[in-house]
Amino acid sequence: MLDNAGSTAGISWKRNFYTLWVAQIIAIIGFQSVQPFLPYYIQELNIDNLADASIWAGYLGTVHGFSMALSAPIWGAIADRFGRKPMVVRAMVGGGVTVILTAFVGTVEQLLVVRFLHGVLSGSVTASITMVSTTTPKAHLGYALGMMSTAFMFGGAIGALIGGPAIDYFGYYNCFIASGLLVVLAGIMVQSQVREHFQRTAKAARKSFLNDARRVLQIGNFRVVLVCISLMQFSFAVVMPVFPLFLQELAQTTNIASLAGPIFASSMLVGGLSSAAVGRWSSRIGVQRGLVGGLAITAFFFFAEGLAPTLKIFVTLMILGGISGGALRPLTNLLVSQIIPEEDRGKAFGVLTSASALGWGGGPAIGGYMGAHLGFRSVFFFTSALFVLVALWVWRAMRQMHSEPSDSEPIFSPN
Numbered sequence: 046m047l048d049n050a051g052s053t054a055g056i057s058w059k060r061n062f063y064t065l066w067v068a069q070i071i072a073i074i075g076f077q078s079v080q081p082f083l084p085y086y087i088q089e090l091n092i093d094n095l096a097d098a099s100i101w102a103g104y105l106g107t108v109h110g111f112s113m114a115l116s117a118p119i120w121g122a123i124a125d126r127f128g129r130k131p132m133v134v135r136a137m138v139g140g141g142v143t144v145i146l147t148a149f150v151g152t153v154e155q156l157l158v159v160r161f162l163h164g165v166l167s168g169s170v171t172a173s174i175t176m177v178s179t180t181t182p183k184a185h186l187g188y189a190l191g192m193m194s195t196a197f198m199f200g201g202a203i204g205a206l207i208g209g210p211a212i213d214y215f216g217y218y219n220c221f222i223a224s225g226l227l228v229v230l231a232g233i234m235v236q237s238q239v240r241e242h243f244q245r246t247a248k249a250a251r252k253s254f255l256n257d258a259r260r261v262l263q264i265g266n267f268r269v270v271l272v273c274i275s276l277m278q279f280s281f282a283v284v285m286p287v288f289p290l291f292l293q294e295l296a297q298t299t300n301i302a303s304l305a306g307p308i309f310a311s312s313m314l315v316g317g318l319s320s321a322a323v324g325r326w327s328s329r330i331g332v333q334r335g336l337v338g339g340l341a342i343t344a345f346f347f348f349a350e351g352l353a354p355t356l357k358i359f360v361t362l363m364i365l366g367g368i369s370g371g372a373l374r375p376l377t378n379l380l381v382s383q384i385i386p387e388e389d390r391g392k393a394f395g396v397l398t399s400a401s402a403l404g405w406g407g408g409p410a411i412g413g414y415m416g417a418h419l420g421f422r423s424v425f426f427f428t429s430a431l432f433v434l435v436a437l438w439v440w441r442a443m444r445q446m447h448s449e450p451s452d453s454e455p456i457f458s459p460n
Contacts, residue, residue, distance in 0.1 A: 057180075057240065058180050058181055058182065058185075060238075060240070061176070061177075061180055061239050061240060061241075062177060062180070062181060062189055062192075064234070064235065064238045064239050065133070065173050065176065065177060065193075065235065065239060066192055066193065066196050067234070068133075068137070068173075068231040068232075068234045068235045068238075068239075069169065069170070069173050069193065069196040069197065069200065069231070070196045070199060070200040070203070071200070071227060071228075071230065071231040071234070072137050072140070072141075072169050072200070072227075072228045072231035072232070073169075073170075073196065073197050073199075073200025073201050073204060074200045074201075074203050074204040074207075074227060075141060075144065075204065075224040075225065075226075075227035075228035075231070076140065076144065076167075076200075076201075076204065076224070076228060077200060077201040077202075077203075077204030077205050077208065077309075077313075078204035078205065078207055078208030078211065078220065078224045078227075079144060079147070079204075079208055079212070079217075079220055079221055079224045081205050081208070081289065081305070081306075081309050082208060082209065082212055082217075082289070082302050082305070082306075083102065083105060083156075084098055084099075084102040084286060084289045084290050085212075085289065085293070085301055085302055085305075086147075086156075086217055087101050087102060087105075087153055087156070089217060090150070090151070090152055090153045090156065091152075091153075092153060095290050095293065095294060096416075096417040096418075097417070098290060099286060099287060099290050099413045099414075099416040099417045099421075100413045100414060100417050101153050101413070102286035102287075102289075102290065102409065102413050103286045103409040103410040103411070103412055103413020103414060103416075104157060104409070104410060104413065105156065105157060105160050105286075105409070106282060106285060106286055106405070106406070106408070106409025106410070106413075107406050107407065107408075107409045107410040108157055108160050108161045108164070108406075109160045109161070109163060109164040109405075109406070110164065110282065110402045110403065110404075110405035110406025110407070110408075110409070111164070111402070111403070111406035112160075112161045112162070112163075112164030112165045112402075113164035113165070113167070113168060113398065113399075113402035113405075113406075114398075114399045114400075114401075114402035114403040114405075114406055115165070115399075116164070116165045116166075116168075117168060117171065117396075117398035117399040117402060118396050118398075118399045120132055120135070120136075120168060120172070121171075121175070121393070121396065121398070124172070124175055128241055129172065129175050129176035129179060129180075129241060130176060130235065130236075130239055130241040132168075132172040132175070132176075133169060133172040133173050133176055133232070133235050133239070134232045134235050134236045135166070135172070135232075136166070136167050136168045136169035136171075136172045136173075136232075137169045137228055137229065137231045137232030137235065138228075138229050138232040138233075139165075139166030139167060140163060140166060140167030140168075140169060140228050141225045141226065141227070141228030141229035141230075141231075141232065142166070142225065142229065143159055143162050143163040143166055143167065143225075144163070144221055144224050144225035144228060145221060145222055145225030145226070146159050146162070146225075147159050147221045147225075148217070148218045148219075148221035148222050148225075164402070168398060169228075169231075170193075170197055171397075171398040173193060173196075174190065174193050174378055176239075176241070177189050177190065177193055178190065178378075178381075178382045180241075186379065186382055190375050190378045190379050190382065191320055191321050191322075191323060191375040191379075192321060193375075193378075194317075194320035194321075194371070194374040194375045194378065195317045195318075195320045195321040196317075197317075197320075197374070198313045198314065198316040198317025198318075198319075198320055198367075198371055199313070199314065199317040201309075201310075201313040201317075202309075202310040202311070202312075202313040202314040202317060203310070204224075204310075205305075205306045205307075205309035205310040205313060206306055206307055206309075206310035207306070208220065208224070208302075208306055209302040209303050209304070209305050209306020209307065209309075210302070210303045210306060211223075212302040212303075213300055213302050213303045261385065261393050261396055262396065266384045267381070267384050267385060267393065269442050269443070270377065270380055270381060270384065270397070271396070271397060271400045272400075272438075272442075273336070273377070273435070273438070273439050273442065274377050274397060274400060274401050274404070275400040275401060275403060275404035276404060276431075276435045276438065277340070277373060277377075277404070277435060278401045278402075278404035278405045278408070279404035279405065279407055279408045279431070280404075280408070280428055280431040280432050280435055281370075281405070281408070281428075282404065282405040282406070282407070282408025282409050282412065283408040283409070283411055283412035283415075283424060283427065283428050283431065284347065284408075284412055284424050284425060284428040285408070285409055285412065286409045286412050286413045286416070287412050287413070287415075287416040287421050287424045287425075288363075289301075289305055290416065290421065291359070291416075291421040291422075291425075292304075292305055292308065292356075292359070292360075293305075294421060295353075295355070295356040295359055296356055308360050308363065308364070311364045311367075312363050312364045312366065312367040313367060314367070315364055315365070315367035315368055315371065316367035316368070316370050316371025317371060318371070319367065319368045319369070319370075319371030319372045320371040320372065320374060320375050322372075323335060323371070323372045323375050323376060333439075333440070333443045333444075335372060335376045336373065336376055336377070336439050336443070337436050337439055337440045337443075338369075339369045339370075339372040339373045339376070340369075340373070340432050340433075340435055340436035340439060341432070341433070341436045342368070342369035343366065343369040343370060343373075343432050344429045344430075344431075344432035344433045344436065345429070346362055346363075346365060346366035346369065347366070347425050347426075347428045347429040347432060348425065348426060348429035349362050350362045350363060350366070350425050351422045351423075351424075351425030351426045351429065352422075381393060381397060412424050412427075412428075415427060
């Protein structure tokens, strides 16, 4: 019924999907017009050198990741009981409010508290993906999830592109206020335009959160994906606080936000194009081939970035690295949607976000500390080695996995 483009259901899922897609772009523009520049904002709070900024940037990432890890499974279970739309609105409005609060911090310790709150209240990407995965026909699911990843990349690109120059021209305070209001506006758009015909099942009403999570974790294939994504996120997170600071070190300039914005934007734009392509052609690429290949290519780019002798070479490698990074997200989201039944996807994506956030939370503090004491380049080499290990683990684990699809098509390619 959902596959009938002329039916009411067909119109409904398309309207919801494209509304969510636009709202997600708006929300990510708001988030990413300020968040990539937090390592520079730290230096406005009486942190005078790059080594100390690296350590504090790591702390910010770790606190944010761990707070999201604690809250994500709870939000996912609530989504399966009360609907996915309220969770999208909560994530956008809550995230927007915490961005506004960032404008009023006076010390780096206060910023740490706000980032903790942001991790608890935000999570619009996971909330939107959960809703899309339960309202989109199976025939269009790969395309829809790829497009949602593209929304994150394109929104991030636009946000970084306008955020850097805006910060240098208007200042951090005004940009945090404007960015937060933009995210809140996206939440209002979802509340007023998206329709959800949600009915809580009797099974969902009876189950406790712990029982729900335990049941999802009993799915063997899901546990493998859980470990895979957690390791991937940890590897990405190690280098994240170092990226902007290494860029600043190579550029040797204080007006770094205007320079960094277009660079971050270009990398995310390339990632967005990659996400869209992989989402559309996922059935031909194959999950195993796509994940292992993407991880191996990512490892190569991080190693090359650590060797970059000049700013131009580093920027070129960083932008090209967006190809492999953008390919990984839609493949993992599609894999989860194929493994997990629709009624359990809210809690599954919640548990997945929690594991992802745990990996993300552990990485920044390690990367920030390494960058401060061993130099920024060492972090890129360490991250490259991590991705090699993850690629090998994924290749071995997926060879032993047996698909559990709901239709006759295999989840994994034989290659």
